Amino acid sequence: MNGQRKRIGILTGGGDCPGLNSVIRAIVKTAINIYGYEVIGFNDGYLGLVNNRFKKLTLTDVSGLLDKGGTILGTTDSFDPFNMVVDIDGEKQERDMSDRIIYNLKMHDIEGLIVIGGINTITTGYKLSLMGVRVIAIPKNIDNDIPGTDTTIGFITAVNTATEALDKLHSTAESHHRLMLLEVMGRRAGWVALESGIAGGADIILIPEIPYDINKIARKILERKRNGKNFSIICVSEGAVPAEGTELPDIICPEQIKSVYGVSSQIAAQLEKLTHLETRVTVLGYLQRGGEPSPSDRLLSTRLGVEAVNMAAEGKYNKMAGIINNELCPIDLEKVANKCKHVPVDGELVRIARNMGVSFGD
Numbered sequence: 624m625n626g627q628r629k630r631i632g633i634l635t636g637g638g639d640c641p642g643l644n645s646v647i648r649a650i651v652k653t654a655i656n657i658y659g660y661e662v663i664g665f666n667d668g669y670l671g672l673v674n675n676r677f678k679k680l681t682l683t684d685v686s687g688l689l690d691k692g693g694t695i696l697g698t699t700d701s702f703d704p705f706n707m708v709v710d711i712d713g714e715k716q717e718r719d720m721s722d723r724i725i726y727n728l729k730m731h732d733i734e735g736l737i738v739i740g741g742i743n744t745i746t747t748g749y750k751l752s753l754m755g756v757r758v759i760a761i762p763k764n765i766d767n768d769i770p771g772t773d774t775t776i777g778f779i780t781a782v783n784t785a786t787e788a789l790d791k792l793h794s795t796a797e798s799h800h801r802l803m804l805l806e807v808m809g810r811r812a813g814w815v816a817l818e819s820g821i822a823g824g825a826d827i828i829l830i831p832e833i834p835y836d837i838n839k840i841a842r843k844i845l846e847r848k849r850n851g852k853n854f855s856i857i858c859v860s861e862g863a864v865p866a867e868g869t870e871l872p873d874i875i876c877p878e879q880i881k882s883v884y885g886v887s888s889q890i891a892a893q894l895e896k897l898t899h900l901e902t903r904v905t906v907l908g909y910l911q912r913g914g915e916p917s918p919s920d921r922l923l924s925t926r927l928g929v930e931a932v933n934m935a936a937e938g939k940y941n942k943m944a945g946i947i948n949n950e951l952c953p954i955d956l957e958k959v960a961n962k963c964k965h966v967p968v969d970g971e972l973v974r975i976a977r978n979m980g981v982s983f984g985d
């Protein structure tokens with residue numbers, strides 16, 4: 624290091640979420656104030672690292688960031704530097720740009736790289752660590768599908784947003800005697816739907832981990848109707864799938880179903896046909912990814928950001944900073960890369976939902 628101040632690099636990769644700026648702020652303040660490090664922020668995830676688009680981050684850059692949504696560094700979703708699509712003489716080809724990353728890190732004299740992202744970002748970080756790059760990962764995405772940590776940055780705020788939406792749908796569903804479907808994000812895991820569905824009092828929750836039978840959903844709705852509840856709230860994870868052999872032929876969505884895309888449109892059309900109840904769909908979409916982080920996410924982001932810099936200072940590289948049972952605990956990247964933390968179908972949350980009378984369509 625020939626007397627120079629130690630340098631760490633940071634990048635935010637994958638889908639954005641509330642809390643990213645909070646974690647950038649925690650990293651920069653800890654690195655500069657506690658360890659005297661310099662922090663080089665790369666723009667737009669690994670793409671910026673490949674193209675050497677960067678900014679030296681100062682305390683001024685992160686002042687007032689704690690409650691700001693998004694990421695001041697920018698991000699790219701699903702960019703893989705090991706398979707970068709480049710245009711050569713008008714022909715698209717895939718190129719491995721990892722050597723360019725190693726060169727740029729060396730050129731900046733960066734000792735360690737902190738990557739803040741979901742499974743794809745962390746897996747890319749793991750592959751770089753196998754090439755000698757010293758990497759520390761921070762788990763982030765609204766899906767909460769990253770093993771090695773109870774909660775990912777962004778998840779709690781997304782659950783708050785979805786719960787608020789479910790609360791609002793109750794009054795209109797009851798007034799119009801309708802089925803109201805709320806489609807939420809979560810990619811391959813059903814955490815957002817499960818936790819917001821419980822918190823928001825959904826009658827039916829559909830998640831990827833429990834394939835649904837549309838006829839059983841209809842039976843639950845008609846049973847509610849017989850008991851005087853001629854409306855139902857259904858929280859649908861975007862990854863929900865029908866159980867093998869129970870699929871109905873696709874129905875062209877009737878005009879009156881105000882929906883755009885997503886799995887819910889088909890489910891709504893089928894339920895309207897089976898129950899003869901008017902059905903409406905709301906796809907919450909990117910509202911779950913925007914806005915300011917909840918206080919819980921600000922706290923989680925700050926804890927993980929500080930911990931990541933401490934790990935760099937202690938030379939604990941090639942690990943992810945995670946929190947299990949509210950205790951900070953690093954986990955080897957190889958135990959996280961390419962994995963997905965699914966909802967345990969016999970877990971406590973599914974059990975308590977069933978105790979509350981929630982149907983999972985199974």
Ligand code: F6P
Nearest residue numbers: 638700741764765766808809810
């Ligand atoms: O991983 C976060 C997430 O919001 C998923 O829940 C969702 O399926 C996906 O990103 C959407 O990706 P994009 O922002 O590329 O459309």
